[in-house]
Amino acid sequence: MLDDRKLAVLRAIIEDYVSTTEPVGSKSLVDRHNLDVSPATIRNDMAVLEEQGYIAQPHTSAGRVPTDKGYRLFVDRLSGVKPLSAAERRAIETFLAGAYDLDDVVTRTVRLLAQLTRQVAVVQYPSLRSSSVRHIELVPIAPGRLLLVLITDTGRVEQRAVELTQNIDDESIAHLRAVLNACLDGRQLADAAGVVADLPARIAPADRPGAAAVLSVLLTILVERHEEKVVFGGAANLAARDFSKGLQDVLEALEEQVVLMRLLGESGDTVQLTVKIGAENPVAGLHDASVVSTGYGAGDQVLAKLAVLGPTRMDYAGTMGAVRAVARYVGQILAES
Amino acid sequence: MLDDRKLAVLRAIIEDYVSTTEPVGSKSLVDRHNLDVSPATIRNDMAVLEEQGYIAQPHTSAGRVPTDKGYRLFVDRLSGVKPLSAAERRAIETFLAGAYDLDDVVTRTVRLLAQLTRQVAVVQYPSLRSSSVRHIELVPIAPGRLLLVLITDTGRVEQRAVELTQNIDDESIAHLRAVLNACLDGRQLADAAGVVADLPARIAPADRPGAAAVLSVLLTILVERHEEKVVFGGAANLAARDFSKGLQDVLEALEEQVVLMRLLGESGDTVQLTVKIGAENPVAGLHDASVVSTGYGAGDQVLAKLAVLGPTRMDYAGTMGAVRAVARYVGQILAES
DNA sequence: CCTGGCACTCACTAATCCCGAGTGCCAATT
DNA sequence: AATTGGCACTCGGGATTAGTGAGTGCCAGG
Numbered sequence: 252m253l254d255d256r257k258l259a260v261l262r263a264i265i266e267d268y269v270s271t272t273e274p275v276g277s278k279s280l281v282d283r284h285n286l287d288v289s290p291a292t293i294r295n296d297m298a299v300l301e302e303q304g305y306i307a308q309p310h311t312s313a314g315r316v317p318t319d320k321g322y323r324l325f326v327d328r329l330s331g332v333k334p335l336s337a338a339e340r341r342a343i344e345t346f347l348a349g350a351y352d353l354d355d356v357v358t359r360t361v362r363l364l365a366q367l368t369r370q371v372a373v374v375q376y377p378s379l380r381s382s383s384v385r386h387i388e389l390v391p392i393a394p395g396r397l398l399l400v401l402i403t404d405t406g407r408v409e410q411r412a413v414e415l416t417q418n419i420d421d422e423s424i425a426h427l428r429a430v431l432n433a434c435l436d437g438r439q440l441a442d443a444a445g446v447v448a449d450l451p452a453r454i455a456p457a458d459r460p461g462a463a464a465v466l467s468v469l470l471t472i473l474v475e476r477h478e479e480k481v482v483f484g485g486a487a488n489l490a491a492r493d494f495s496k497g498l499q500d501v502l503e504a505l506e507e508q509v510v511l512m513r514l515l516g517e518s519g520d521t522v523q524l525t526v527k528i529g530a531e532n533p534v535a536g537l538h539d540a541s542v543v544s545t546g547y548g549a550g551d552q553v554l555a556k557l558a559v560l561g562p563t564r565m566d567y568a569g570t571m572g573a574v575r576a577v578a579r580y581v582g583q584i585l586a587e588s
Numbered sequence: 589m590l591d592d593r594k595l596a597v598l599r600a601i602i603e604d605y606v607s608t609t610e611p612v613g614s615k616s617l618v619d620r621h622n623l624d625v626s627p628a629t630i631r632n633d634m635a636v637l638e639e640q641g642y643i644a645q646p647h648t649s650a651g652r653v654p655t656d657k658g659y660r661l662f663v664d665r666l667s668g669v670k671p672l673s674a675a676e677r678r679a680i681e682t683f684l685a686g687a688y689d690l691d692d693v694v695t696r697t698v699r700l701l702a703q704l705t706r707q708v709a710v711v712q713y714p715s716l717r718s719s720s721v722r723h724i725e726l727v728p729i730a731p732g733r734l735l736l737v738l739i740t741d742t743g744r745v746e747q748r749a750v751e752l753t754q755n756i757d758d759e760s761i762a763h764l765r766a767v768l769n770a771c772l773d774g775r776q777l778a779d780a781a782g783v784v785a786d787l788p789a790r791i792a793p794a795d796r797p798g799a800a801a802v803l804s805v806l807l808t809i810l811v812e813r814h815e816e817k818v819v820f821g822g823a824a825n826l827a828a829r830d831f832s833k834g835l836q837d838v839l840e841a842l843e844e845q846v847v848l849m850r851l852l853g854e855s856g857d858t859v860q861l862t863v864k865i866g867a868e869n870p871v872a873g874l875h876d877a878s879v880v881s882t883g884y885g886a887g888d889q890v891l892a893k894l895a896v897l898g899p900t901r902m903d904y905a906g907t908m909g910a911v912r913a914v915a916r917y918v919g920q921i922l923a924e925s
Numbered sequence: 926c927c928t929g930g931c932a933c934t935c936a937c938t939a940a941t942c943c944c945g946a947g948t949g950c951c952a953a954t955t
Numbered sequence: 956a957a958t959t960g961g962c963a964c965t966c967g968g969g970a971t972t973a974g975t976g977a978g979t980g981c982c983a984g985g
Contacts, residue, residue: 274978292927297977310934310935311979313935313936313978333868351749352747385729388737388739390722398743407747408735450886467757487842489839491978499828506823613948614947626957626958629959631949645948647966647967649946649947649966649967650946650947926985930981930982931982936977937979939972940972944970947967951958952960953958953961954958954968955956
């Protein structure tokens with residue numbers, strides 16, 4: 252029903268439209284790509300493609316424009332993933348290697364992706380879920396106030412202030428710290444949360460009230476879904492390409508953490524690339540946008556996701572290449588540190 | 589040279605222009621504000637104001653528009669700072685009180701300011717400069733790799749990975765940790781940096797090579813100007829108001845840390861409000877924008893700055909009110925924690 | 926199944942027109 | 956000297972019109 256030539260025509264239409272932003276007609280198609288048939292033939296093919304919903308015309312007597320369905324087919328069957336050039340790969344490597352911090356890794360990744368694709372990049376912080384407790388530190392910072400610091404084996408540090416109703420002396424703090432580390436060190440965060448409940452028994456009765464405050468805060472950190480932190484960058488690229496209509500909608504959507512989470516949530520928990528096109532996106536206001544996302548992490552384990560967002564009319568092959576490459580490198584960096 | 593009525597006219601022009609975005613003419617001025625004179629009189633006044641450079645006309649036979657100089661005069665002499673409503677103040681308070689983290693405070697402040705003013709908010713992280721060392725922690729996270737964690741008395745936590753060329757055993761680490769804390773605890777960061785140089789002498793010769801790596805990283809943290817971290821939010825508000833022309837320029841500028849720093853740098857090191865109007869801004873591409881900035885911190889001490897950026901045609905009184913109020917509340921929060 | 930031919934459509938641009946808000950200036954008034 | 960009403964003039968912007976050309980659909984013949 253869709254023979255090879257029709258597919259070729261669809262591909263050609265998409266390529267031209269992506270690069271010119273203008274509806275493409277049968278004539279220009281024929282001579283830009285070397286299809287060895289006449290425009291009239293192409294017109295027939297186009298009529299079929301339109302009937303099937305792969306392309307559409309903005310007005311009668313204008314060229315054709317790909318539909319979401321057209322892009323979908325293109326991504327699924329016609330387009331590969333374009334590998335990055337050696338220069339680009341080197342750039343990624345050196346840029347990411349300079350990071351000294353988890354924060355820094357994430358920030359740099361966003362910039363990198365945005366720059367590479369000239370679109371909007373979205374990156375989620377690596378999840379704490381599967382990391383384990385390396386060390387817990389308690390530091391008095393004011394009377395009746397402690398700072399609880401949790402260090403994980405992935406090098407991530409979580410901090411939280413603890414308000415005490417009554418003062419605890421240094422000795423008790425030391426004791427509490429010792430107990431915490433003895434019992435929780437090396438445990439997965441999820442497991443650790445379970446163990447916390449048993450701890451009061453191991454603490455001197457006199458200290459229990461104070462300890463309770465600390466433990467409850469600790470529990471918050473352990474349980475909290477910290478993977479909910481998401482950052483984005485490259486908004487300026489939106490303005491450059493004319494996202495004419497819904498620029499404001501898109502910007503608004505991007506500033507909502509919840510929306511970003513939902514976008515990334517669409518991507519499966521794998522290192523596979525996922526592409527959501529136009530109306531496939533869960534978020535209204537992003538119906539003119541496509542999102543290329545993937546999981547990343549150390550090795551096979553998916554710790555978080557990242558994505559690139561752009562107009563449906565985007566260079567899918569290139570974007571997918573960049574997303575995949577960056578995800579891999581970031582994974583590598585995370586595995587090392 | 590500028591009598592009271594002329595000033596009143598200028599004020600009226602600015603008010604009308606800010607609210608309508610359209611050049612304002614003598615007729616509409618007279619009946620919207622109750623100036624008890626005829627349009628012709630106003631026209632004479634406007635001619636004078638124009639001659640002096642406070643207003644301009646986009647084309648012959650159009651109404652007048654304020655110039656940067658006009659806004660300047662308005663801000664300096666005609667406009668007060670509009671206090672927030674009780675509801676707004678309550679909103680600020682509750683919203684900021686929920687923060688549990690320095691990161692969180694900053695993030696929330698940005699959102700708050702952006703929402704309150706419907707413009708772009710820029711907030712700098714509080715400086716570490718004047719805080720002091722509370723605790724230093726060394727945690728092995730992999731062979732040949734340590735995590736160095738610095739906790740300050742303001743509750744801020746800095747972390748950095750340390751690469752070791754050779755392994756250090758746990759005992760040496762404990763020793764090093766003890767030395768670090770003994771010598772640096774309680775010191776201002778700046779002082780601490782000086783002390784670090786003396787530390788090798790206090791460390792067992794065998795451990796010195798490993799310690800050197802740790803110390804050099806520590807020095808970086810102490811010296812680094814961490815106040816250079818700046819975040820912004822509310823970009824969607826830019827698109828809403830028609831920043832017609834240079835939206836892309838503005839977005840690009842906002843995504844450059846350096847630019848943000850320069851913007852904030854213009855503000856003096858005080859809790860005074862600073863207003864930069866149009867071309868007064870140091871950054872090209874922001875010549876259609878105005879920036880209202882101020883320092884904030886615990887008490888009188890200025891730890892960092894924050895700002896709101898919008899079109900020159902902004903509601904200065906309201907924006908200034910919001911900036912001042914938010915800065916105060918944030919200061920309060922910081923002082924408490 | 927492909928192709929050339931042909932009539933038709935319609936978005937977009939340029940040219941033109943028209944209106945009215947707004948101006949500057951001047952002479953008369955207070 | 957300041958204010959005012961009157962008046963001619965300007966000119967941006969919306970509305971209208973006309974022209975152009977890329978593009979289409981369809982058909983009859985190869």
